[in-house]
Amino acid sequence: MHIQNVRKWCREFAEGHTNVHDEAGCGRPSVLEKPVTKVLFADRYVIVREIAKLIGDVSKTNLDKILTDIFNYNKACVWWVPQMLTDEHKKKLMESGPTHTSPAPRRISLPNSVGKPLNNHTALTWLPVTTSFQNLYCVLQ
Structure with missing residues (x-):
């Protein structure tokens, strides 16, 4: 520890300061x-x-x-989203799936969806660390 810091603290305590922690808003x-x-x-x-x-x-x-x-954000994988969908969303997802006469959809069309492709690749999005997995779909909207 430098002598300058000791002198500064002695001066501050002599002036009546009792808090040794940095003040809020420093920097x-x-x-x-x-x-x-x-x-x-x-x-x-x-x-x-x-x-x-x-x-x-x-x-x-x-x-x-x-x-x-x-x-306090981290990247989250959008592949997690289909696992947290409601029964209504899962039904809509199954209805939009391929049949024997139609090709597979490029995008999943769900009500109030984020409009980004959820299949054929992994997309990442920023989410708060405190987000629970049950509320993940709501955050992505």
Whole structure:
């Protein structure tokens, strides 16, 4: 520990300060939170590299830190969604499936669906870490 810190603390205690913790609001506020929020809520399927391009002059490391540490978001696989659908949604999914005369659908058309293909590839979306799997479909809408 440097002597400068000890002197600073002695001076602060002599002035009557008793709190040894940093005050709230210490440090520079993030100027990237609002632009990242705007891009993220415009398209939850966006990847960190695309966010960096859209915002400009920001590193992927800083974006990862903002998304995971500040917003508490992680990527989630959309393949999980069909397992959490209601019986009505599953019925609609089965009705939209292929028959012996029609090809397989490229997109699953569900009421209020996110409009992204859920089959033939794995898509990722940003979700809060606290999201329960039962509410996952509701969050994606």
